[in-house]
Amino acid sequence: MKTYLVGGAVRDALLGLPVKDKDWVVVGATPQQMLDAGYQQVGRDFPVFLHPKTHEEYALARTERKSGSGYTGFTCYAAPDVTLEQDLLRRDLTVNALAQDDNGQIIDPYHGQQDVQNRVLRHVSPAFSEDPLRVLRVARFAARYAHLSFRIADETMALMRAMTDAGELEHLTPERVWKETESALGTRNPQVFFQTLRDCGALKVLFPEIDALYGVPAPAKWHPEIDTGVHTLMTLSMAAMLTPAIDVRFATLCHDLGKALTPKALWPRHHGHGLAGVKLVEELCARLRVPNEMRDLAKLVAEFHDLIHTFPLLKPATIVTLFDSIDAWRKPQRVEQLALTSEADVRGRTGFEACDYPQGRLLREAWDVAKSVPTKPVIEAGFKGPDVREELTRRRVTAVNAWKHEKGLNCDR
Numbered sequence: 001m002k003t004y005l006v007g008g009a010v011r012d013a014l015l016g017l018p019v020k021d022k023d024w025v026v027v028g029a030t031p032q033q034m035l036d037a038g039y040q041q042v043g044r045d046f047p048v049f050l051h052p053k054t055h056e057e058y059a060l061a062r063t064e065r066k067s068g069s070g071y072t073g074f075t076c077y078a079a080p081d082v083t084l085e086q087d088l089l090r091r092d093l094t095v096n097a098l099a100q101d102d103n104g105q106i107i108d109p110y111h112g113q114q115d116v117q118n119r120v121l122r123h124v125s126p127a128f129s130e131d132p133l134r135v136l137r138v139a140r141f142a143a144r145y146a147h148l149s150f151r152i153a154d155e156t157m158a159l160m161r162a163m164t165d166a167g168e169l170e171h172l173t174p175e176r177v178w179k180e181t182e183s184a185l186g187t188r189n190p191q192v193f194f195q196t197l198r199d200c201g202a203l204k205v206l207f208p209e210i211d212a213l214y215g216v217p218a219p220a221k222w223h224p225e226i227d228t229g230v231h232t233l234m235t236l237s238m239a240a241m242l243t244p245a246i247d248v249r250f251a252t253l254c255h256d257l258g259k260a261l262t263p264k265a266l267w268p269r270h271h272g273h274g275l276a277g278v279k280l281v282e283e284l285c286a287r288l289r290v291p292n293e294m295r296d297l298a299k300l301v302a303e304f305h306d307l308i309h310t311f312p313l314l315k316p317a318t319i320v321t322l323f324d325s326i327d328a329w330r331k332p333q334r335v336e337q338l339a340l341t342s343e344a345d346v347r348g349r350t351g352f353e354a355c356d357y358p359q360g361r362l363l364r365e366a367w368d369v370a371k372s373v374p375t376k377p378v379i380e381a382g383f384k385g386p387d388v389r390e391e392l393t394r395r396r397v398t399a400v401n402a403w404k405h406e407k408g409l410n411c412d413r
């Protein structure tokens with residue numbers, strides 16, 4: 001029996017990146033030998049074991065062949081005669097098909113080291129196309145390593161396109177699509193994930209609401225990049241620079257979905273696109289089973305991002321109503337989330353990347369003012385039931401009004 005470190009741990013060590021999880025492959029062993037050595041079996045579909053002490057994953061070397069349609073139709077063969085090379089051959093990318101033995105020696109039958117060096121994501125063999133999830137995985141790796149100048153090999157991109165054209169992505173479950181998407185949203189350059197999906201045709205299948213934004217123009221004066229699809233990925237890129245928060249990044253991605261619904265005759269203007277987009281956000285989130293908190297933020301951002309751009313002009317009553325609408329009293333984090341998404345929207349435009357976003361600061365300041373209005377004196381003054389809320393609102397409006405005057409902000413609108 002021989003064990004080798006495989007997959008991401010070898011790849012990331014070669015890239016000089018921190019290694020998170022260690023996966024091992026075991027050659028020449030039977031499940032019984034593993035159990036006798038104290039390993040605990042966890043794999044249902046194929047033999048994977050947890051090390052008794054480190055709890056790292058040890059998988060018996062195996063081959064896999066697709067036996068049916070969809071993600072589950074695999075026949076897996078794991079036996080002591082499966083070689084390391086055979087196990088590595090079934091893997092997705094050459095950079096993931098590297099193994100390392102106990103002496104630190106790298107086993108590299110598919111030239112993964114060369115691809116690490118040349119920053120290329122390349123599939124190992126035609127068996128790549130047996131697993132449609134790999135289209136998303138490659139897009140995710142492209143996003144994760146974009147800052148290291150990785151690119152996708154032309155032949156791999158062609159294969160991803162062919163898999164998409166053959167309808168393979170329709171077999172993916174929403175959970176798998178969302179899991180890859182969520183983890184892509186957490187990378188340094190999440191826009192590369194969606195751009196890659198667009199490049200191979202997968203965006204139209206998995207995120208038709210985002211794909212529909214391409215070819216939709218916005219006024220050149222405000223959007224020198226013009227195309228709403230391009231703008232959307234620019235805002236996502238900006239959001240990723242502003243915050244690591246995945247919910248904010250996702251909401252930013254969805255903020256302009258409504259622009260795809262504007263009748264062509266009204267282009268390049270998109271009056272009312274915010275509210276129109278809420279339904280599309282809902283549809284996308286229902287299809288991919290996006291967690292409720294994330295969905296709700298994305299809906300609010302779609303609805304209110306334009307209002308926040310006009311923040312200095314808002315009446316105090318409108319500002320307090322905004323805090324009511326986003327339920328900031330119970331979910332105060334939403335104020336910061338909205339400030340960030342709106343900033344990403346404004347700075348996610350060609351030529352506006354470095355601009356200031358005072359509206360975000362004013363939103364935060366106004367919130368501090370409104371939330372500082374105490375409830376106790378309202379109760380002590382004898383207000384009861386729904387009147388408490390009404391009086392609180394009145395006092396909050398008064399406080400925000402005073403703050404606006406102090407700031408010298410126009411209070412006429």
Ligand SMILES: Nc1ccn([C@@H]2O[C@H](COP(=O)(O)OP(=O)(O)OP(=O)(O)O)[C@@H](O)[C@H]2O)c(=O)n1
Pocket residue numbers: 006007008009020021023090091092093096097131133134137
């Ligand atoms: N659809 C998949 C999933 C996984 N793998 C292989 O299984 C290894 C482990 O998969 P996983 O843990 O998902 O990814 P890592 O490459 O380890 O990357 P990460 O750092 O994201 O965990 C991969 O390197 C790859 O060799 C594959 O070929 N095809």
